[in-house]
Amino acid sequence: MAKIVISGGDPLSGEIQISGAKNAVLPILASCLLADEPVTIGNVPHLHDVTTTMELLGRMGVSLVLDDRMTIEVDPRTIDRFFAPYDLVKTMRASILVLGPLVARYGQAEVSLPGGCQIGSRPVDQHIRGLQALGADVVVENGYIKARAKRLKGARIVMDMVTVTGTENIMMAATLAEGTTVIENAAQEPEVVDLANCLNAMGAQIEGAGSANLVIHGVERLHGCHYDVLPDRIETGTFLIAGAITGGKVRTRNARPATLDSVLAKLEQTGAHMNVGDDWIELDMRGNRPRAVDVSTAPYPAFPTDMQAQFTALNCVAEGVGVITETVFENRFMHVHELQRLGADIRLEGNTAIVKGVTQMSGAPIMATDLRASACLVLAGLVAGGDTTVDRVYHIDRGYENIEEKLGTLGAKIRRLPN
Ligand SMILES: CC(=O)N[C@H]1[C@@H](OP(=O)(O)OP(=O)(O)OC[C@H]2O[C@@H](n3ccc(=O)[nH]c3=O)[C@H](O)[C@@H]2O)O[C@H](CO)[C@@H](O)[C@@H]1O
Numbered sequence: 001m002a003k004i005v006i007s008g009g010d011p012l013s014g015e016i017q018i019s020g021a022k023n024a025v026l027p028i029l030a031s032c033l034l035a036d037e038p039v040t041i042g043n044v045p046h047l048h049d050v051t052t053t054m055e056l057l058g059r060m061g062v063s064l065v066l067d068d069r070m071t072i073e074v075d076p077r078t079i080d081r082f083f084a085p086y087d088l089v090k091t092m093r094a095s096i097l098v099l100g101p102l103v104a105r106y107g108q109a110e111v112s113l114p115g116g117c118q119i120g121s122r123p124v125d126q127h128i129r130g131l132q133a134l135g136a137d138v139v140v141e142n143g144y145i146k147a148r149a150k151r152l153k154g155a156r157i158v159m160d161m162v163t164v165t166g167t168e169n170i171m172m173a174a175t176l177a178e179g180t181t182v183i184e185n186a187a188q189e190p191e192v193v194d195l196a197n198c199l200n201a202m203g204a205q206i207e208g209a210g211s212a213n214l215v216i217h218g219v220e221r222l223h224g225c226h227y228d229v230l231p232d233r234i235e236t237g238t239f240l241i242a243g244a245i246t247g248g249k250v251r252t253r254n255a256r257p258a259t260l261d262s263v264l265a266k267l268e269q270t271g272a273h274m275n276v277g278d279d280w281i282e283l284d285m286r287g288n289r290p291r292a293v294d295v296s297t298a299p300y301p302a303f304p305t306d307m308q309a310q311f312t313a314l315n316c317v318a319e320g321v322g323v324i325t326e327t328v329f330e331n332r333f334m335h336v337h338e339l340q341r342l343g344a345d346i347r348l349e350g351n352t353a354i355v356k357g358v359t360q361m362s363g364a365p366i367m368a369t370d371l372r373a374s375a376c377l378v379l380a381g382l383v384a385g386g387d388t389t390v391d392r393v394y395h396i397d398r399g400y401e402n403i404e405e406k407l408g409t410l411g412a413k414i415r416r417l418p419n
Protein backbone atom coordinates (compact mmCIF):
# COMPACT_ATOMS: atom_id res chain seq x y z
CA MET A 1 0.00 0.00 0.00
CA ALA A 2 1.23 3.50 -0.85
CA LYS A 3 2.68 5.59 1.97
CA ILE A 4 3.47 9.27 2.40
CA VAL A 5 6.76 10.27 4.04
CA ILE A 6 7.08 13.74 5.54
CA SER A 7 10.22 15.33 6.96
CA GLY A 8 8.66 17.91 9.24
CA GLY A 9 9.71 21.07 10.96
CA ASP A 10 9.70 23.75 8.24
CA PRO A 11 7.17 26.61 8.14
CA LEU A 12 5.06 26.43 4.99
CA SER A 13 4.69 29.44 2.79
CA GLY A 14 3.03 30.20 -0.55
CA GLU A 15 -0.28 29.80 -2.30
CA ILE A 16 -2.28 26.91 -3.65
CA GLN A 17 -5.35 26.48 -5.81
CA ILE A 18 -8.37 24.88 -4.12
CA SER A 19 -10.13 22.11 -6.05
CA GLY A 20 -13.84 21.45 -6.51
CA ALA A 21 -15.64 20.06 -3.46
CA LYS A 22 -15.81 16.29 -3.07
CA ASN A 23 -19.08 16.46 -1.16
CA ALA A 24 -20.66 18.60 -3.88
CA VAL A 25 -19.41 16.80 -6.98
CA LEU A 26 -20.58 13.36 -5.80
CA PRO A 27 -24.28 14.27 -5.40
CA ILE A 28 -24.10 16.44 -8.52
CA LEU A 29 -22.82 13.51 -10.60
CA ALA A 30 -25.65 11.36 -9.18
CA SER A 31 -28.18 14.10 -10.01
CA CYS A 32 -27.30 13.79 -13.72
CA LEU A 33 -29.35 10.55 -13.67
CA LEU A 34 -32.46 12.71 -13.37
CA ALA A 35 -31.94 14.55 -16.65
CA ASP A 36 -33.14 13.44 -20.06
CA GLU A 37 -30.21 15.15 -21.81
CA PRO A 38 -26.43 15.24 -21.29
CA VAL A 39 -25.17 17.37 -18.38
CA THR A 40 -21.63 18.76 -18.18
CA ILE A 41 -19.96 19.30 -14.84
CA GLY A 42 -16.90 21.57 -14.50
CA ASN A 43 -14.33 22.19 -11.72
CA VAL A 44 -14.39 18.45 -11.01
CA PRO A 45 -11.64 17.46 -8.56
CA HIS A 46 -9.35 14.60 -9.50
CA LEU A 47 -10.27 12.28 -6.62
CA HIS A 48 -10.64 8.58 -6.11
CA ASP A 49 -14.30 9.06 -5.07
CA VAL A 50 -14.98 10.75 -8.42
CA THR A 51 -13.44 7.78 -10.26
CA THR A 52 -15.59 5.42 -8.17
CA THR A 53 -18.73 7.43 -9.00
CA MET A 54 -17.85 7.36 -12.70
CA GLU A 55 -17.36 3.60 -12.49
CA LEU A 56 -20.71 3.25 -10.72
CA LEU A 57 -22.56 5.30 -13.35
CA GLY A 58 -20.65 3.57 -16.14
CA ARG A 59 -21.68 0.13 -14.88
CA MET A 60 -25.31 1.30 -15.10
CA GLY A 61 -24.75 2.02 -18.77
CA VAL A 62 -24.46 5.82 -18.43
CA SER A 63 -22.04 7.37 -20.98
CA LEU A 64 -19.28 9.54 -19.50
CA VAL A 65 -16.68 11.66 -21.22
CA LEU A 66 -13.92 13.30 -19.18
CA ASP A 67 -11.76 15.98 -20.80
CA ASP A 68 -8.28 17.08 -19.76
CA ARG A 69 -9.68 20.16 -17.95
CA MET A 70 -11.63 17.83 -15.65
CA THR A 71 -15.02 18.58 -17.16
CA ILE A 72 -17.26 15.53 -17.24
CA GLU A 73 -20.10 15.09 -19.69
CA VAL A 74 -22.68 12.70 -18.30
CA ASP A 75 -25.20 11.30 -20.77
CA PRO A 76 -27.81 9.31 -18.84
CA ARG A 77 -29.80 8.32 -21.93
CA THR A 78 -27.87 5.07 -22.38
CA ILE A 79 -28.68 3.74 -18.88
CA ASP A 80 -29.91 0.13 -18.86
CA ARG A 81 -29.23 -1.06 -15.28
CA PHE A 82 -30.47 0.44 -12.04
CA PHE A 83 -28.09 -1.34 -9.72
CA ALA A 84 -25.31 -0.18 -7.33
CA PRO A 85 -23.28 -3.23 -6.30
CA TYR A 86 -21.74 -3.86 -2.88
CA ASP A 87 -18.16 -3.92 -4.20
CA LEU A 88 -18.43 -0.22 -5.15
CA VAL A 89 -20.76 1.01 -2.41
CA LYS A 90 -18.51 -0.44 0.32
CA THR A 91 -15.60 1.74 -0.89
CA MET A 92 -17.68 4.92 -1.02
CA ARG A 93 -20.78 5.59 1.04
CA ALA A 94 -21.83 8.43 -1.25
CA SER A 95 -22.92 5.72 -3.75
CA ILE A 96 -26.21 5.78 -1.82
CA LEU A 97 -26.88 9.06 -3.66
CA VAL A 98 -27.99 7.19 -6.80
CA LEU A 99 -30.98 5.77 -4.91
CA GLY A 100 -33.26 8.84 -5.03
CA PRO A 101 -32.56 9.76 -8.67
CA LEU A 102 -33.02 6.17 -9.92
CA VAL A 103 -36.41 5.72 -8.23
CA ALA A 104 -37.64 9.15 -9.27
CA ARG A 105 -36.58 8.94 -12.92
CA TYR A 106 -36.70 5.20 -13.69
CA GLY A 107 -39.09 3.87 -11.05
CA GLN A 108 -36.63 1.28 -9.77
CA ALA A 109 -33.34 0.99 -7.89
CA GLU A 110 -31.31 -1.69 -6.18
CA VAL A 111 -28.53 -0.18 -4.08
CA SER A 112 -26.30 -2.01 -1.64
CA LEU A 113 -26.55 -0.93 1.98
CA PRO A 114 -23.36 1.03 2.67
CA GLY A 115 -22.66 -0.64 6.02
CA GLY A 116 -20.71 0.85 8.90
CA CYS A 117 -17.28 2.42 8.62
CA GLN A 118 -14.46 3.66 10.80
CA ILE A 119 -16.14 6.89 11.90
CA GLY A 120 -19.48 5.44 12.98
CA SER A 121 -22.39 3.18 12.08
CA ARG A 122 -23.93 5.71 9.65
CA PRO A 123 -27.38 4.19 9.02
CA VAL A 124 -29.52 5.26 6.02
CA ASP A 125 -32.95 4.99 7.64
CA GLN A 126 -33.76 8.65 6.88
CA HIS A 127 -33.09 8.16 3.16
CA ILE A 128 -35.44 5.15 3.13
CA ARG A 129 -38.13 6.83 5.22
CA GLY A 130 -38.06 9.91 2.98
CA LEU A 131 -38.49 7.88 -0.19
CA GLN A 132 -41.33 5.92 1.41
CA ALA A 133 -43.01 9.21 2.31
CA LEU A 134 -42.81 10.12 -1.39
CA GLY A 135 -44.69 6.90 -2.19
CA ALA A 136 -41.87 4.48 -3.08
CA ASP A 137 -42.11 0.81 -2.07
CA VAL A 138 -38.83 0.11 -0.31
CA VAL A 139 -37.59 -3.20 1.10
CA VAL A 140 -34.19 -4.16 2.44
CA GLU A 141 -33.24 -7.68 1.36
CA ASN A 142 -29.92 -9.52 1.22
CA GLY A 143 -28.00 -6.34 2.03
CA TYR A 144 -29.69 -4.34 -0.75
CA ILE A 145 -32.21 -1.50 -0.66
CA LYS A 146 -34.77 -2.34 -3.33
CA ALA A 147 -37.08 0.52 -4.25
CA ARG A 148 -39.90 0.82 -6.77
CA ALA A 149 -42.39 3.54 -7.64
CA LYS A 150 -44.65 4.55 -10.52
CA ARG A 151 -44.42 8.30 -10.05
CA LEU A 152 -43.37 9.73 -6.71
CA LYS A 153 -45.82 12.09 -5.01
CA GLY A 154 -44.84 15.23 -3.09
CA ALA A 155 -45.08 15.03 0.70
CA ARG A 156 -44.11 16.86 3.88
CA ILE A 157 -41.07 15.17 5.41
CA VAL A 158 -39.64 16.06 8.80
CA MET A 159 -36.15 14.65 9.15
CA ASP A 160 -35.39 13.04 12.53
CA MET A 161 -31.89 14.48 12.43
CA VAL A 162 -29.89 16.69 10.11
CA THR A 163 -28.44 14.46 7.42
CA VAL A 164 -26.51 15.79 4.45
CA THR A 165 -26.80 12.92 1.96
CA GLY A 166 -30.27 12.07 3.34
CA THR A 167 -31.48 15.59 2.47
CA GLU A 168 -29.76 15.36 -0.92
CA ASN A 169 -31.31 12.00 -1.82
CA ILE A 170 -34.84 13.12 -0.97
CA MET A 171 -34.39 16.54 -2.58
CA MET A 172 -33.22 14.90 -5.82
CA ALA A 173 -36.11 12.43 -5.80
CA ALA A 174 -38.66 15.18 -5.11
CA THR A 175 -37.63 17.21 -8.18
CA LEU A 176 -39.54 14.80 -10.45
CA ALA A 177 -42.39 13.98 -8.03
CA GLU A 178 -45.97 15.00 -8.71
CA GLY A 179 -46.77 18.07 -6.59
CA THR A 180 -44.82 19.82 -3.86
CA THR A 181 -42.47 18.34 -1.28
CA VAL A 182 -41.44 20.11 1.91
CA ILE A 183 -38.35 18.87 3.76
CA GLU A 184 -38.12 20.18 7.32
CA ASN A 185 -34.97 20.00 9.43
CA ALA A 186 -33.02 19.82 6.16
CA ALA A 187 -29.23 20.02 6.05
CA GLN A 188 -27.98 23.53 5.27
CA GLU A 189 -24.47 22.60 4.14
CA PRO A 190 -23.04 24.59 1.19
CA GLU A 191 -22.80 21.31 -0.75
CA VAL A 192 -26.59 20.85 -0.42
CA VAL A 193 -27.01 24.39 -1.78
CA ASP A 194 -24.62 23.62 -4.65
CA LEU A 195 -26.62 20.52 -5.55
CA ALA A 196 -29.88 22.53 -5.43
CA ASN A 197 -28.32 25.19 -7.69
CA CYS A 198 -27.27 22.49 -10.17
CA LEU A 199 -30.72 20.88 -10.10
CA ASN A 200 -32.37 24.29 -10.64
CA ALA A 201 -30.04 24.84 -13.61
CA MET A 202 -31.47 21.56 -14.96
CA GLY A 203 -35.00 22.95 -14.60
CA ALA A 204 -35.90 21.87 -11.06
CA GLN A 205 -37.87 24.20 -8.80
CA ILE A 206 -36.21 24.13 -5.39
CA GLU A 207 -36.67 26.96 -2.90
CA GLY A 208 -35.04 27.51 0.46
CA ALA A 209 -31.69 25.80 -0.15
CA GLY A 210 -29.33 26.82 2.65
CA SER A 211 -32.17 26.97 5.18
CA ALA A 212 -33.71 24.19 7.27
CA ASN A 213 -36.88 24.17 5.14
CA LEU A 214 -36.72 23.09 1.53
CA VAL A 215 -39.69 23.42 -0.79
CA ILE A 216 -39.48 21.41 -4.00
CA HIS A 217 -42.14 21.83 -6.67
CA GLY A 218 -42.00 18.69 -8.80
CA VAL A 219 -41.54 19.12 -12.56
CA GLU A 220 -42.18 16.75 -15.50
CA ARG A 221 -38.58 16.60 -16.71
CA LEU A 222 -35.08 17.88 -16.10
CA HIS A 223 -32.93 19.00 -19.03
CA GLY A 224 -29.19 19.28 -19.67
CA CYS A 225 -27.00 22.12 -18.37
CA HIS A 226 -23.40 23.04 -17.58
CA TYR A 227 -22.55 23.45 -13.91
CA ASP A 228 -19.28 24.26 -12.12
CA VAL A 229 -18.78 22.63 -8.71
CA LEU A 230 -18.11 24.94 -5.74
CA PRO A 231 -14.62 25.01 -4.15
CA ASP A 232 -13.89 22.53 -1.38
CA ARG A 233 -14.21 24.19 2.05
CA ILE A 234 -12.65 21.22 3.86
CA GLU A 235 -9.60 21.18 1.59
CA THR A 236 -9.34 24.96 2.12
CA GLY A 237 -9.47 24.59 5.90
CA THR A 238 -6.94 21.76 5.83
CA PHE A 239 -4.36 23.84 3.91
CA LEU A 240 -4.91 26.86 6.17
CA ILE A 241 -4.13 24.61 9.14
CA ALA A 242 -0.98 23.46 7.36
CA GLY A 243 0.09 27.12 7.54
CA ALA A 244 -1.02 27.55 11.15
CA ILE A 245 0.53 24.36 12.52
CA THR A 246 3.94 25.15 10.98
CA GLY A 247 3.96 28.86 11.95
CA GLY A 248 3.85 29.74 8.24
CA LYS A 249 1.87 31.81 5.76
CA VAL A 250 -0.55 30.18 3.31
CA ARG A 251 -2.95 31.67 0.78
CA THR A 252 -5.71 29.53 -0.70
CA ARG A 253 -6.95 30.62 -4.13
CA ASN A 254 -10.30 29.76 -5.78
CA ALA A 255 -11.80 29.39 -2.28
CA ARG A 256 -15.33 30.29 -1.10
CA PRO A 257 -14.68 32.17 2.20
CA ALA A 258 -18.40 32.49 3.05
CA THR A 259 -18.62 28.70 3.47
CA LEU A 260 -15.92 28.70 6.18
CA ASP A 261 -17.16 31.20 8.80
CA SER A 262 -16.95 28.84 11.79
CA VAL A 263 -13.55 27.49 10.72
CA LEU A 264 -12.06 30.95 10.09
CA ALA A 265 -13.33 32.14 13.48
CA LYS A 266 -11.48 29.25 15.16
CA LEU A 267 -8.31 29.95 13.16
CA GLU A 268 -8.44 33.56 14.30
CA GLN A 269 -8.65 32.36 17.91
CA THR A 270 -5.36 30.47 17.42
CA GLY A 271 -3.68 33.86 16.96
CA ALA A 272 -3.39 33.58 13.18
CA HIS A 273 -3.64 36.79 11.15
CA MET A 274 -6.41 36.21 8.61
CA ASN A 275 -7.05 38.11 5.39
CA VAL A 276 -10.01 37.31 3.21
CA GLY A 277 -10.91 38.39 -0.33
CA ASP A 278 -13.77 37.43 -2.63
CA ASP A 279 -12.24 34.09 -3.57
CA TRP A 280 -9.11 33.78 -1.45
CA ILE A 281 -8.11 33.38 2.17
CA GLU A 282 -4.68 34.06 3.64
CA LEU A 283 -3.44 32.86 6.99
CA ASP A 284 -0.24 34.27 8.47
CA MET A 285 1.11 32.80 11.71
CA ARG A 286 4.24 35.01 11.62
CA GLY A 287 6.39 32.25 13.04
CA ASN A 288 4.31 32.03 16.22
CA ARG A 289 3.04 28.93 17.97
CA PRO A 290 -0.76 28.67 17.69
CA ARG A 291 -2.95 28.96 20.77
CA ALA A 292 -5.12 25.90 21.60
CA VAL A 293 -8.82 26.20 20.72
CA ASP A 294 -11.99 24.41 21.87
CA VAL A 295 -14.05 22.91 19.08
CA SER A 296 -17.47 21.25 19.08
CA THR A 297 -18.76 19.73 15.85
CA ALA A 298 -22.36 20.14 14.63
CA PRO A 299 -24.24 20.52 11.34
CA TYR A 300 -23.63 23.65 9.23
CA PRO A 301 -23.33 26.55 9.93
CA ALA A 302 -21.64 25.26 13.10
CA PHE A 303 -18.16 23.76 13.11
CA PRO A 304 -17.84 20.85 10.60
CA THR A 305 -17.01 17.35 11.76
CA ASP A 306 -14.86 17.02 8.62
CA MET A 307 -12.43 19.60 10.14
CA GLN A 308 -12.33 18.04 13.61
CA ALA A 309 -9.29 15.80 13.10
CA GLN A 310 -7.25 18.62 11.56
CA PHE A 311 -7.95 20.92 14.56
CA THR A 312 -7.03 18.04 16.88
CA ALA A 313 -3.62 17.94 15.15
CA LEU A 314 -3.27 21.72 15.52
CA ASN A 315 -4.01 21.58 19.26
CA CYS A 316 -1.31 18.90 19.70
CA VAL A 317 1.43 21.52 19.25
CA ALA A 318 -0.50 24.59 20.43
CA GLU A 319 0.00 26.62 23.57
CA GLY A 320 -2.48 25.54 26.25
CA VAL A 321 -5.26 22.97 26.37
CA GLY A 322 -7.94 22.53 23.70
CA VAL A 323 -11.12 20.50 24.16
CA ILE A 324 -12.47 18.81 21.04
CA THR A 325 -16.05 17.51 21.19
CA GLU A 326 -17.40 15.32 18.38
CA THR A 327 -21.21 15.29 18.29
CA VAL A 328 -21.93 14.07 14.73
CA PHE A 329 -20.20 10.68 14.49
CA GLU A 330 -19.76 8.29 17.42
CA ASN A 331 -16.31 6.99 16.50
CA ARG A 332 -14.37 9.81 14.91
CA PHE A 333 -11.28 9.80 17.10
CA MET A 334 -9.26 7.04 15.42
CA HIS A 335 -6.49 9.55 14.69
CA VAL A 336 -5.91 10.18 18.40
CA HIS A 337 -3.98 6.93 18.99
CA GLU A 338 -1.75 7.66 16.01
CA LEU A 339 -1.11 11.25 17.17
CA GLN A 340 -0.10 9.82 20.55
CA ARG A 341 2.55 7.77 18.72
CA LEU A 342 4.06 11.09 17.61
CA GLY A 343 4.19 12.27 21.24
CA ALA A 344 0.87 14.12 21.48
CA ASP A 345 -0.67 14.53 24.94
CA ILE A 346 -4.35 13.65 24.45
CA ARG A 347 -6.90 12.22 26.89
CA LEU A 348 -10.07 10.70 25.46
CA GLU A 349 -13.28 10.92 27.51
CA GLY A 350 -16.26 9.60 25.55
CA ASN A 351 -16.91 12.00 22.68
CA THR A 352 -14.33 14.49 23.94
CA ALA A 353 -10.59 14.72 23.37
CA ILE A 354 -8.65 16.90 25.78
CA VAL A 355 -5.50 17.96 24.01
CA LYS A 356 -2.60 19.51 25.92
CA GLY A 357 -0.17 21.12 23.50
CA VAL A 358 3.44 19.91 23.55
CA THR A 359 6.38 21.95 22.30
CA GLN A 360 7.63 19.20 20.01
CA MET A 361 6.31 16.01 18.44
CA SER A 362 8.64 13.50 16.85
CA GLY A 363 8.17 11.57 13.61
CA ALA A 364 7.12 7.90 13.64
CA PRO A 365 5.41 5.36 11.38
CA ILE A 366 1.64 5.89 11.70
CA MET A 367 -1.46 4.58 10.00
CA ALA A 368 -4.38 6.43 8.39
CA THR A 369 -7.81 5.05 9.29
CA ASP A 370 -10.16 7.33 7.36
CA LEU A 371 -10.09 10.36 5.10
CA ARG A 372 -9.83 13.27 7.55
CA ALA A 373 -7.73 11.22 9.97
CA SER A 374 -5.21 10.87 7.13
CA ALA A 375 -5.19 14.62 6.58
CA CYS A 376 -4.70 15.18 10.30
CA LEU A 377 -1.73 12.79 10.38
CA VAL A 378 -0.11 14.50 7.40
CA LEU A 379 -0.55 17.86 9.18
CA ALA A 380 1.04 16.43 12.32
CA GLY A 381 3.92 15.06 10.22
CA LEU A 382 4.57 18.57 8.85
CA VAL A 383 5.43 19.84 12.32
CA ALA A 384 6.92 16.72 13.97
CA GLY A 385 10.70 16.54 14.04
CA GLY A 386 12.27 13.88 11.78
CA ASP A 387 10.44 11.55 9.43
CA THR A 388 6.77 10.57 9.70
CA THR A 389 5.53 7.77 7.45
CA VAL A 390 1.76 7.68 6.98
CA ASP A 391 0.54 4.26 5.83
CA ARG A 392 -2.77 3.50 4.04
CA VAL A 393 -2.90 6.86 2.29
CA TYR A 394 -5.50 5.53 -0.14
CA HIS A 395 -7.95 7.13 2.30
CA ILE A 396 -6.50 10.58 1.56
CA ASP A 397 -6.82 10.09 -2.21
CA ARG A 398 -10.59 9.76 -1.75
CA GLY A 399 -10.86 13.44 -0.85
CA TYR A 400 -7.65 15.42 -1.54
CA GLU A 401 -6.38 16.16 -5.04
CA ASN A 402 -2.56 15.86 -5.32
CA ILE A 403 -2.03 16.60 -1.66
CA GLU A 404 1.70 15.98 -1.67
CA GLU A 405 2.16 18.12 -4.79
CA LYS A 406 0.19 21.01 -3.27
CA LEU A 407 2.02 20.78 0.06
CA GLY A 408 5.30 20.54 -1.87
CA THR A 409 4.45 23.88 -3.55
CA LEU A 410 4.27 25.37 -0.06
CA GLY A 411 7.75 24.05 0.75
CA ALA A 412 6.86 20.84 2.59
CA LYS A 413 9.33 17.96 2.36
CA ILE A 414 6.85 15.28 1.42
CA ARG A 415 6.95 12.32 -0.94
CA ARG A 416 4.86 9.32 -1.81
CA LEU A 417 6.26 5.81 -1.69
CA PRO A 418 4.41 3.64 -4.19
CA ASN A 419 2.95 0.24 -3.21
C1 LIG B 1 -20.53 12.56 0.80
C2 LIG B 1 -20.83 13.48 1.92
O1 LIG B 1 -21.46 14.50 1.73
N1 LIG B 1 -20.33 13.16 3.11
C3 LIG B 1 -20.55 14.04 4.23
C4 LIG B 1 -21.92 13.80 4.79
O2 LIG B 1 -21.99 12.43 5.15
P1 LIG B 1 -23.43 11.79 5.48
O3 LIG B 1 -24.45 12.45 4.65
O4 LIG B 1 -23.27 10.31 5.36
O5 LIG B 1 -23.62 12.20 6.98
P2 LIG B 1 -25.02 12.57 7.66
O6 LIG B 1 -25.19 14.05 7.62
O7 LIG B 1 -26.06 11.76 7.01
O8 LIG B 1 -24.79 12.06 9.14
C5 LIG B 1 -25.10 12.85 10.27
C6 LIG B 1 -25.53 11.97 11.40
O9 LIG B 1 -26.80 11.43 11.11
C7 LIG B 1 -26.82 10.01 11.27
N2 LIG B 1 -27.77 9.47 10.27
C8 LIG B 1 -27.71 9.88 8.97
C9 LIG B 1 -28.60 9.38 8.04
C10 LIG B 1 -29.59 8.46 8.44
O10 LIG B 1 -30.40 7.97 7.65
N3 LIG B 1 -29.63 8.09 9.75
C11 LIG B 1 -28.73 8.55 10.69
O11 LIG B 1 -28.80 8.18 11.86
C12 LIG B 1 -25.35 9.62 11.00
O12 LIG B 1 -25.05 8.35 11.53
C13 LIG B 1 -24.62 10.76 11.65
O13 LIG B 1 -24.51 10.53 13.03
O14 LIG B 1 -22.13 14.63 5.93
C14 LIG B 1 -21.24 14.37 7.02
C15 LIG B 1 -21.62 15.29 8.17
O15 LIG B 1 -21.42 16.60 7.85
C16 LIG B 1 -19.79 14.60 6.55
O16 LIG B 1 -18.92 14.17 7.58
C17 LIG B 1 -19.48 13.80 5.30
O17 LIG B 1 -18.24 14.22 4.75
Ligand SMILES: C=C(OP(=O)(O)O)C(=O)O
Nearest residue numbers: 023093094306371372399
Ligand atom coordinates in the same frame (compact mmCIF):
# COMPACT_ATOMS: atom_id res chain seq x y z
C1 LIG C 1 -16.64 11.43 6.00
C2 LIG C 1 -16.33 11.94 4.82
O1 LIG C 1 -16.74 11.50 3.62
P1 LIG C 1 -17.78 10.34 3.26
O2 LIG C 1 -19.11 10.76 3.74
O3 LIG C 1 -17.72 10.33 1.76
O4 LIG C 1 -17.28 9.08 3.92
C3 LIG C 1 -15.45 13.13 4.70
O5 LIG C 1 -15.43 13.75 3.61
O6 LIG C 1 -14.77 13.49 5.67
